[in-house]
Amino acid sequence: MAKQKEKMSPYYESVHRAGRVWTLGALGVLLSVPVAICLRFNAWPEMNDVFKALIKVLPIYWGTAVVEVLTYTPMLGAGGTYLAFVTGNITNLKMPCALNALENAKVRASSEEGEVVSTISIGVSAIVTTLIIAIGVLAFSPFLGKLTDPDSVFAPAFTYILPALFGALGAGYLKKHWRLAVFPVLVGVVVLFFSPTLAVGTLIFVTLVASIGGAFAMMKLKWI
Template sequence: MNTTYNDKSHFYGRIWILTALFMLLSVPVVICLYYGAWPEGTAVLKGLLGVAPIFWTVAVIEVFTYGPMLGTGGSYLAFVTGNITNIKAPAALNAMENAQVKPGSEEGEVISTLAIATSSIVTTLVIAVGVLLLSVLTPVLNSPVLKPAFDNILPALFGGLAVVYISKNWKLSLTPLIFLLLFYIPASNSRQIQFLLYIILAGRRVDFSGGGKDYV
């Protein structure tokens, strides 16, 4: 890869993401100062204890999983704009698939960044328009008829995406799919199982050291 472009992407990316971090932390500070209402530390701690252990762990795993996949510009952007699993990663991977470029290549870097930037802008626009037209849209979006459509957006998205990758790499897909069935069906807490599955899948690396080439 062109080191100059990639190095500059890291340079600009760090400036943007650190500025975003500062801004993000400033939001609650500014609200507290404006309203003169600092919360009880115990309330924050209790709230955080309910979500941080699992979400911080998942965040660490996401960095290692999505980082190489989304490329430099894509990662700096996706980890600021969020909604990685449900929009940014599928958008980037679908775009790379259509353009027939590979994640990690110079062309893959360009396509992934274009896809993530576009989806961030479109998402922001859709939400902004939605908020402006809230009174008109609320009854439509909250209608019981449409509820199943939005309840099932992830299977609707991943079914189409998965079939492309699984059909191309069906031998490689067997192990995670078997684990998926073994772990998810008897489980009740999907988030914890997802975390567990990530660990197992990260451990798949071991599989390849012996006979990775046999998989294709």
């Protein structure tokens, strides 16, 4: 028992302790929002209606939550995981932001240095996002509505933000590990060919398995 405890450094232990407390706190804060709204406006909804709506979204989003926890936790580090799951927007912001920071700092995600860099990156990203949304909401909302309107000149910039983001992020990996990159991209395209609207959470799981499986096979065949 004592031996098992030694496996994790005191820093990791304290991050997990703090992370659990903060996450449970966040759960309380999150649930307090609908409770406070219903109490304040004396407007408790029909639970039957809420259930009808939830039945449509829960299987997708709770399933995605399981996949996301399994996929992102090993990559974001302990502190990064606790922070990212509370602050949200993991796929389109926190995860690529942490990957970029790890790449810049030239540290491995599974090292303690990687843990530190990933946590700082996700924390800064959360604060900057919160600030931008707050400033936007308070000051620029009429202007931004026009900017992102489908008829606006700037609309394509926001419509194609994900190809821009992952193209820029993927370039470094493509350059260094092009052999590893070809197979999972190909698998992703083939899967989309048969199921073009497949949710990105599920697609990530498929390409991740293809990428790691492909890497194992290439190492066995001594291609890399």
